[in-house]
Amino acid sequence: MTKFEKPRGTRDFLPEEMAVRRKLENRFREIVKRWGYGEIMTPVFESLDLFKAKSGEGILGEIYYFEDKGERELALRPELTAPTMRAFVNEMQSFTKPIRLFYFENCFRYERPQKGRFREFWQFGTEIIGSDKPAADAESIALAMNLIKSAGIKGYLSIGNLAVVRHVLNKITDESEVKDKIMRLIDKKEFESLDNYLEEIGADFNSVSDLKRLISISGNDAKEVITNAKSVVGDLPELDSFKNMIELLEAYGISEYRVDFGIARGLDYYTGVVFEIYADGLGAQKQICGGGSYKLIPLFGGGDVASIGFGIGFDRIMEIFTEKQDKDTTVNVISMPETYKEGIRLALVLRHYVCTTADIMNRNFGAQLKYANSSNADYVLIVGEKEIEKEIYSLKDMKTGEQKELTEYELIQFFAEDD
RNA sequence: GCCCUGGUAGGGUAAAGGUUAUCCUGAAGCCCUGUGGAGGCUUCGAUAUGAGUUCGAUUCUCGUCCUGGGCCCCA
Numbered sequence: 001m002t003k004f005e006k007p008r009g010t011r012d013f014l015p016e017e018m019a020v021r022r023k024l025e026n027r028f029r030e031i032v033k034r035w036g037y038g039e040i041m042t043p044v045f046e047s048l049d050l051f052k053a054k055s056g057e058g059i060l061g062e063i064y065y066f067e068d069k070g071e072r073e074l075a076l077r078p079e080l081t082a083p084t085m086r087a088f089v090n091e092m093q094s095f096t097k098p099i100r101l102f103y104f105e106n107c108f109r110y111e112r113p114q115k116g117r118f119r120e121f122w123q124f125g126t127e128i129i130g131s132d133k134p135a136a137d138a139e140s141i142a143l144a145m146n147l148i149k150s151a152g153i154k155g156y157l158s159i160g161n162l163a164v165v166r167h168v169l170n171k172i173t174d175e176s177e178v179k180d181k182i183m184r185l186i187d188k189k190e191f192e193s194l195d196n197y198l199e200e201i202g203a204d205f206n207s208v209s210d211l212k213r214l215i216s217i218s219g220n221d222a223k224e225v226i227t228n229a230k231s232v233v234g235d236l237p238e239l240d241s242f243k244n245m246i247e248l249l250e251a252y253g254i255s256e257y258r259v260d261f262g263i264a265r266g267l268d269y270y271t272g273v274v275f276e277i278y279a280d281g282l283g284a285q286k287q288i289c290g291g292g293s294y295k296l297i298p299l300f301g302g303g304d305v306a307s308i309g310f311g312i313g314f315d316r317i318m319e320i321f322t323e324k325q326d327k328d329t330t331v332n333v334i335s336m337p338e339t340y341k342e343g344i345r346l347a348l349v350l351r352h353y354v355c356t357t358a359d360i361m362n363r364n365f366g367a368q369l370k371y372a373n374s375s376n377a378d379y380v381l382i383v384g385e386k387e388i389e390k391e392i393y394s395l396k397d398m399k400t401g402e403q404k405e406l407t408e409y410e411l412i413q414f415f416a417e418d419d
Numbered sequence: 420g421c422c423c424u425g426g427u428a429g430g431g432u433a434a435a436g437g438u439u440a441u442c443c444u445g446a447a448g449c450c451c452u453g454u455g456g457a458g459g460c461u462u463c464g465a466u467a468u469g470a471g472u473u474c475g476a477u478u479c480u481c482g483u484c485c486u487g488g489g490c491c492c493c494a
Contacts, residue, residue, distance in 0.1 A: 003467085008485065055494040061420085062492075079494060112420080114488060267494070284489065336453080367448090369455040384453060398455075 009111075009119025019325035021318060025104060028124050028147055028312075035143055037102040037126055042083035044106070048075040053299060054082045055267065064108045076108035081296065081309060084127050089302035097130025097305075104314070116285035116316040127309035129297075134241045136308050137273040137293055138248035144289050144310045145254055148277055151321050155277040155288065157256070159246075160263025162292075163238035163272040164229060168214055171207040172198070180266050186215050187264035218260035222246045225259040238272065245273065269294045271306065281320045288316045331415075332372040333358040334365065335383040343383040346393070349408065350381070353415035372398060381411070 006012060013021060029039075048065045065075040077083055080103050092099060104124045113119060126143060128136045141159065148155035165186070169179055178201060185194040191212075198208050210232050217228045226243050233239060246259070263274050274292035282288070291310025298304055331354055335343030343358050350356040357377075359368050372380045382394040393411060396403040406414065 005467085005485070051494080058492095059494060062494085081494080109493085111492070112490090113486090114490095117493090265494090285493090287493085290493085334454085361447090364451080365453050366451055366455075369453095371455090373455040380455085382453075386453080394454090396454075401455085403454085 009113040032102040037100040040101045045074045048073040085296045099129040102126040115283040122314040123311045125311035129307040132306035134245035142252035159275045172203045183264040184266040215262040331356045331379045332377040334368040
């Protein structure tokens with residue numbers, strides 16, 4: 001007999017674990033709904049070109065892609081921002097702005113699995129489309145922090161701003177490839193390589209000095225950081241916007257975070273604010289949330305529309321989410337062969353109020369009780385000939401062993417109150 | 420793609436180059452056709468996989484697959 005194994009980097013979620021996952025998922029859903037976000041669902045697979053357009057050829061190595069029978073090049077989605085923006089371009093361009101969207105879906109990446117990293121993983125994320133204002137940035141960050149907090153997790157927030165960094169970068173070069181490379185080096189904090197590279201391209205000394213000063217500015221006191229940045233870049237509208245956003249965060253009650261102009265992104269559709277949230281207890285994969293503002297829509301053939309969003313690594317959150325599943329009250333109906341049908345009828349009635357099961361193993365009375373015990377039922381309802389005759393049923397509390405004689409109406413009362 | 424680690428029933432384990440691979444737990448059934456948790460009995464269930472060495476491999480060697488962890492990457 002061949003035994004089939006699940007593909008590498010995928011997981012089976014059994015009921016106990018699923019209950020906890022759904023518990024957190026539902027909590028997240030409730031929160032984003034309260035913030036006015038509507039759910040979007042896009043296909044599990046998209047054209048490969050969509051992801052190449054967003055992230056470049058370099059991502060092919062990490063993408064699951066294939067040719068279908070119609071010779072279309074398709075890819076399992078590695079992330080959800082591109083599909084969401086594609087859907088916007090296709091179907092939502094004339095919607096009233098801003099558009100607030102959220103998603104909770106699985107994504108696929110061909111990577112070496114490790115702690116907090118799987119080949120099939122779930123992302124919970126939001127996108128705001130149509131606002132490039134600091135208020136949208138602030139809302140997005142505040143929402144992300146609210147979600148993390150609702151999971152009982154301490155999240156460490158870092159905020160950067162690429163518009164300010166780019167302003168300085170533009171003085172060094174006009175070539176986007178060169179900019180990309182510099183941004184990557186900054187992001188990885190490989191300052192030696194950065195020095196060498198800047199020297200190699202013969203960058204202007206003053207501009208390089210400004211850049212290096214700017215990206216080294218970071219700290220927990222936002223106002224101080226901004227003052228420092230101002231001393232490098234001078235009066236800059238982008239910096240004013242950033243300052244404005246920081247002030248709004250205060251209104252949202254977000255006060256603990258780090259501002260870091262050394263946060264960078266290699267891809268040039270990122271426009272301004274970028275943020276990351278980290279958590280303890282995750283080994284190498286500490287980042288649980290990443291977000292930022294970007295202009296992806298023009299790249300996908302849409303208008304010049306700005307957006308901002310974030311993605312939460314749901315599986316990573318689950319690794320450190322400590323709550324257990326909520327146990328529902330359960331009732332087992334115990335009957336005899338002669339009374340089985342009446343037992344089914346009563347079970348149907350009780351199911352309006354409480355989780356109820358009946359025997360489907362043809363077990364005898366004692367075995368049914370044993371099963372109720374080992375499956376952790378809270379109550380057992382005994383439906384035997386004596387009970388049917390009197391129309392009074394025996395409800396046994398499995399924890400205390402107490403038994404009550406109740407009519408059908410009293411049973412309903414009993415469990416209806418339980419909710 | 421690279422490095423380290425491990426892999427014996429569903430879970431946890433023991434042992435050994437040589438008859439039928441140990442024990443606990445679990446599941447199913449019976450003891451027990453109207454009162455559970457205990458106990459007894461029965462049954463089910465494993466050496467990840469391929470090759471090599473050997474008279475003989477589950478044990479030794481190598482490859483593959485997979486787990487866990489790290490590097491790279493992280494759109």
